[in-house]
Amino acid sequence: xxxxxxxxxxxxxxxxxxxxxxxxxxxxxxxxxxxxxxxxxxxxxxxxxxxxxxxxxxxxxxxxxxxxxxxxxxxxxxxxxxxxxxxxxxxxxxxxxxxxxxxxxxxxxxxxxxxxxxxxxxxxxxxxxxxxxxxxxxxxxxxxxxxxxxxxxxxxxxxxxxxxxxxxxxxxxxxxxxxxxxxxxxxxxxxxxxxxxxxxxxxxxxxxxxxxxxxxxxxxxxxxxxxxxxxxxxxxxxxxxxxxxxxxxxxxxxxxxxxxxxxxxxxxxxxxxxxxxxxxxxxxxxxxxxxxxxxxxxxxxxxxxxxxxxxxxxxxxxxxxxxxxxxxxxxxxxxxxxxxxxxxxxxxxxxxxxxxxxxxxxxxxxxxxxxxxxxxxxxxxxxxxxxxxxxxxxxxxxxxxxxxxxxxxxxxxxxxxxxxxxxxxxxxxxxxxxx
DNA sequence: CGAGTTTGACCGGCGC
DNA sequence: GCGCCGGTCAAACTCG
Numbered sequence: 001x002x003x004x005x006x007x008x009x010x011x012x013x014x015x016x017x018x019x020x021x022x023x024x025x026x027x028x029x030x031x032x033x034x035x036x037x038x039x040x041x042x043x044x045x046x047x048x049x050x051x052x053x054x055x056x057x058x059x060x061x062x063x064x065x066x067x068x069x070x071x072x073x074x075x076x077x078x079x080x081x082x083x084x085x086x087x088x089x090x091x092x093x094x095x096x097x098x099x100x101x102x103x104x105x106x107x108x109x110x111x112x113x114x115x116x117x118x119x120x121x122x123x124x125x126x127x128x129x130x131x132x133x134x135x136x137x138x139x140x141x142x143x144x145x146x147x148x149x150x151x152x153x154x155x156x157x158x159x160x161x162x163x164x165x166x167x168x169x170x171x172x173x174x175x176x177x178x179x180x181x182x183x184x185x186x187x188x189x190x191x192x193x194x195x196x197x198x199x200x201x202x203x204x205x206x207x208x209x210x211x212x213x214x215x216x217x218x219x220x221x222x223x224x225x226x227x228x229x230x231x232x233x234x235x236x237x238x239x240x241x242x243x244x245x246x247x248x249x250x251x252x253x254x255x256x257x258x259x260x261x262x263x264x265x266x267x268x269x270x271x272x273x274x275x276x277x278x279x280x281x282x283x284x285x286x287x288x289x290x291x292x293x294x295x296x297x298x299x300x301x302x303x304x305x306x307x308x309x310x311x312x313x314x315x316x317x318x319x320x321x322x323x324x325x326x327x328x329x330x331x332x333x334x335x336x337x338x339x340x341x342x343x344x345x346x347x348x349x350x351x352x353x354x355x356x357x358x359x360x361x362x363x364x365x366x367x368x369x370x371x372x373x374x375x376x377x378x379x380x381x382x383x384x385x386x387x388x389x390x391x392x393x394x395x396x397x398x399x400x401x402x403x404x405x406x407x408x409x410x411x412x413x414x415x416x417x418x419x420x421x422x423x424x425x426x427x428x429x430x431x432x433x434x435x
Numbered sequence: 436c437g438a439g440t441t442t443g444a445c446c447g448g449c450g451c
Numbered sequence: 452g453c454g455c456c457g458g459t460c461a462a463a464c465t466c467g
Contacts, residue, residue, distance in 0.1 A: 195440055197459060210458070214439090224458095 175240045175315045176258035179228070180322040182235035186225060189237070190251030191215060193223060204229040216245035234323050240315070257320075 180187060193211035201208045206227040213219040221241040228234035239258050247255055308319045 194438085196461095198441070199457070202456065208457090222458095 173240050173315065175238050175317045177236060177238040177317050177319045178258075178322065179234055179236050179319065181233050183233060187235055187237050189254035190248055191221075191243075191254070201226065206232070213241075213243060215243070215247070215251075219244055231323075238317070258318075 178187070186193075192214045194214040195209055195211050197210040198207045199210070204226065206229060208224055208226040211223045211225065213221040213223075219241075221239065221243050223240070224236075224238040226236050226238075228236060239254075243255060308321070310317055310319060
């Protein structure tokens with residue numbers, strides 16, 4: 001009798017456990033459904049934001065295509081510098097990031113302008129372009145070149161203010177530089193490249209190789225590949241230019257990463273420098289941001305690589321350092337004079353951590369989304385280079401092994417990562433052992 | 436034989 | 452004006 005009662009109690013307990021487990025499973029399933037709905041909503045939001053960006057860019061185009069009258073040589077020198085890099089968001093629409101306006105406003109509060117350069121205003125716009133605009137790139141380059149000439153003429157023609165001349169110096173095409181651990185000769189980014197030159201650059205015994213995109217004979221995109229002098233396992237790949245042709249799916253990942261990296265520029269806060277004018281002390285990294293400084297954001301501190309923006313050889317360059325996500329990146333060899341930096345002896349830092357965590361300083365949520373994608377992209381690249389990057393939720397090394405979403409073989413990597421997240425949750429449910 | 440690589444020459448920007 | 456240096460060109464070469 002007692003034995004019977006005992007077994008009945010056990011049955012009852014087991015049933016209670018079963019019901020409790022069932023409740024938990026149902027809860028997780030509901031959570032899964034909720035996440036799926038949320039992702040779908042985010043996708044819709046992203047699409048609608050893309051449309052808004054496009055509309056905005058059309059309006060900007062209309063504004064910029066109106067003829068301008070210059071009231072002074074200085075104003076002319078400050079005219080737009082059109083910079084294109086990479087592709088943005090959508091393959092089919094050929095949308096791209098374009099930094100179109102880098103204005104340096106010199107606030108000459110006093111007569112001795114040399115020492116009182118009070119304000120440096122950096123204005124950056126983001127717009128998308130139609131396919132037709134891609135084909136206009138040579139014109140952009142010509143304009144750029146002519147701007148350079150104008151600038152040089154202006155600098156010789158009378159502005160005695162050396163500092164002002166430096167401020168007016170136009171920038172070359174922007175670049176995205178990716179530092180990653182890579183044992184192979186090249187990082188597979190999905191594109192087809194043809195080597196057209198090799199040089200031993202000063203200060204680095206490792207030769208720098210020059211490649212151009214061969215997918216289209218007219219594609220202006222170039223890349224430079226060089227090993228780091230301090231650590232030969234670190235490969236620095238620098239991309240420049242805009243693809244004027246459809247990219248293979250495997251190449252969209254890197255292209256999106258590079259363009260998105262620059263989009264951070266376009267939606268970040270404007271910066272001002274404290275004026276401690278010095279003509280001899282030149283800063284080498286005026287714009288700098290670091291996603292890993294926000295300790296409240298576990299994702300960013302544990303995963304996102306460090307990125308910095310600098311000007312190398314007058315090229316505004318976004319550097320994604322994927323070699324050590326949580327560490328101070330290996331400082332770059334002091335670059336030549338930054339066009340931004342002549343008026344200040346110290347770097348002015350942009351703290352994007354708040355931007356990242358709250359997304360409030362960014363006018364477009366989609367930029368934040370693109371940034372996250374880009375950095376995820378970058379992380380994946382670092383995985384290819386034997387780095388293992390983890391978030392609090394997903395081990396990307398596992399995710400990539402499971403999904404096969406590696407650079408060079410997966411256009412839907414982002415979907416796969418999200419799907420992996422959902423799948424792993426479902427696996428947790430499936431493997432849940434109530435007893 | 437075509438595509439890609441190598442490598443010395445050349446060019447232009449820039450600092451002095 | 453000169454020299455340095457990064458970037459590109461193009462002929463020669465290699466490879467499949």
